[in-house]
Amino acid sequence: MTEPAPSRADRLNAALSRAFAPTVLDIQDDSARHAGHAGAQPGGETHYSVLLVSAAFQGVSRVARSRAVHSAISAEFGTAEQGGLHALALTLRTPAEHAAETGK
Template identity: 70%
Template sequence: MDNRADRIRAALTAGFAPLRLEVADDSASHAGHAGAAPGGETHYSVVLVSEAFTGMNRVARSRAVHAAVDAEFATGLHALALTLRAPAEAA
């Protein structure tokens, strides 16, 4: 897997058994901003619905997702925009 979006998807699928997972590369809209790289793959949006988030607050959910993709931050991922929901909260 040499595509960052695929690696993010794989890590989140393994860690959270999502009912819904969307990973979008938003890097083009951040060109010229801090952390943006000429090749992209630096800024992503994630929508993740998982039973694993039931009973977790927003900060705990975010920390869990960041831990799951920590290797990507070490290799150039700069930012994640996260929408994290338990199934009962999903619209």
């Protein structure tokens, strides 16, 4: 009996954990809120929000952080017809930035 393929959220979690050793990683599938919009697919898994807190971002610009994340998960992107990731909202912080933002 074969195990089901991991969800996109599981794959994102694995790739981002490997690449950034995050202290906080929260991945939300926002696909249901975008039903009927461009890039939305009936099965979902096309629109995500990610909060990633990692010491790896220390001294790294916001643009470079975003590029690094996109590079780490590049296998998830593709056309809507291929079921590719369509939208990704990123919040990328260092632990100090996260503590200042949340008080935690």
